Amino acid sequence: MKRMTLHCRVNGEAVAREVEVRRTLADFVREDLGLTGTHLGCEHGACGACTLLVDGRSVRSCLMFAVQAEGCEVQTVEGLGTEESLHPLQQAFWDHHGLQCGFCTPGFLMAAAELLRRNPHPDEPAVREALSGNLCRCTGYQNIVAAVLAAAESMAAPRA
Amino acid sequence: MKPAAFDYVAPTSVEEAVAALSGAGGDAKVLAGGQSLVPLMNLRLAKPAVVVDINRVAGLDGVTVRSGFLSVGALVRHADLAAHPDVAGWPLLRDALELIGHPAIRNRGTVGGSIAHADPAAELPGVLRVLGGSVVAAGPNGSREIAADDLFLGYLTTALEAEEILTEVRFPALPAGAGSAFVEFARRHGDFALVGAAVVVALREGGQVGEARLCLIGVGPGPVAVDMGGLQGKPATEATWAAGGELAAAACDPDSDLHAPAEYRRQLASVMTARALALAAPRASEPRR
Structure with a gap:
């Protein structure tokens, strides 16, 4: 079979699309669904830019075929927050200068989102370990780590 | 691409x-x-x-303690195995799992895939070989067990036939009282190691080395088992671990590549082995009289 119909949920919405089986999940969300927040860097699993969540776990979407997401819940950076209401991680990246050019940022956000879901109070080594698969050529990582630690704090604080 | x-x-x-x-x-x-x-x-x-x-194949995701070995289904993800309570009894495996790639890789990558792919710098083939483990392969004529010593034939090449799939990986328990360690050197955290050493050490009554086993990764076409018989009876001292490192360096014949010249890999084999031995020995317990 060279084409198949894929059924999954993307950012909470049911999706049914015919795709070429060689379509990577990254290309599927970008090209077929127009969700271009997921960025593609190396396309062979080295840079982490295309990281998104499948059934709540971070995966490199360039290393997964779209058809493998059959029946799965996919979350991209578009499902994290909105322009009007940023996710605490997005707000913290803004506040702490956790990005410069922004190319790697969606991947970092999704990797960090998985971390904070599993471990709401990570220490710095845990943050660095969780983000170790993502490359950033601008920031030197310090501000990204600071942003994730700050987001963990703001998410733990009781809502005003 | x-x-x-x-x-x-x-x-x-x-x-x-x-x-x-x-x-x-x-x-x-x-x-x-x-x-x-x-x-x-x-x-x-x-x-x-x-x-x-094979991600939708049923029955390949189990982790079970059997008599003398841990049975790991081929589809068990690295992250799931690392989080499995039974892995506490397989400290060498637990140590190696933490060194595999990054979280997103461990979320997807499988134990069976790592073994079947047989990258010479991959951790799990080294663990399987130093423990004397095996795999189970299913083919048109049924299932067969393949010992780790017979499995790794060369660079990215195993004894699996084209119509066979690996269904289970069997990691034997450490010998009673033995200690273990996995040490590797990578240019960046989470990269494939340039060189790694998986070590098992058992001590005799009196503290001398009883049995010592070593498997190196990154220094040959597959995981390289090294005869450490030369350490038997020696005291558990830094000098002995350094001698073990020399045995390792003499036994391996690494190639030069983009990442490191052969001489550097051989030096790393010596240093990683000595470090692994020094870590493993204190984890071993002397037999009781």
Whole structure:
């Protein structure tokens, strides 16, 4: 079979699309669904830019075929927050200068989102370990780590 | 970068998977976690006509303690095995799992895939070999067990036949009282190691080395088992661990490549081995009288 119909949920919405089986999940969300927040860097699993969540776990979407997401819940950076209401991680990246050019940022956000879901109070080594698969050529990582630690704090604080 | 076109098959049983492989005339690849295969396909270094995705095959995701070994289904993800309570009894495996790639890789990558892919710098083949483990492979004529010593034939090459799939990996328990350690050196955290050393050490009454086992990764076409008989009866001291390092360096014949020259890899083999021995020995307990 060279084409198949894929059924999954993307950012909470049911999706049914015919795709070429060689379509990577990254290309599927970008090209077929127009969700271009997921960025593609190396396309062979080295840079982490295309990281998104499948059934709540971070995966490199360039290393997964779209058809493998059959029946799965996919979350991209578009499902994290909105322009009007940023996710605490997005707000913290803004506040702490956790990005410069922004190319790697969606991947970092999704990797960090998985971390904070599993471990709401990570220490710095845990943050660095969780983000170790993502490359950033601008920031030197310090501000990204600071942003994730700050987001963990703001998410733990009781809502005003 | 897009993979070349292929036919996709997603069997739900081992029998269907074997049939799909048998029907592909040798031009099929098994897709498990995809963390090694898909990069090769994206780069078009691999262009299989058929991809047999075994992720929906039932019964390959179990982790079970059996008599003397830990049975790990081929589809168990690194992250799931690392989090499994039974891995506490397999400290060498637990230590090695933490060194595999990054979280997103460990979320997808599978134990069976790592073994079957047989990258010479991968951790799990080294663990399997130093423990004297085995795998179970299913083929058209049923299942067979393959000892780790007979499995790794060369660079990215195993004794698995084209129509066989690896279904289970068997990690033996450490000998009673033995200590273990896995030490590796990588240029960046999470990269494939330049060189790694998996070590098992048992002590005699009185504290001398009883049995010592070593398997190196990154210094040959597959995991390289090194005879450490020369350490038997020696005291558990830094000098002995350094001598072990020299045995390791003398036993391996690494190639030079883009990442490191052969001399550097040989030096790393010595240092990683000595460090691993020094870590493993205090974890061993002397037999009681």
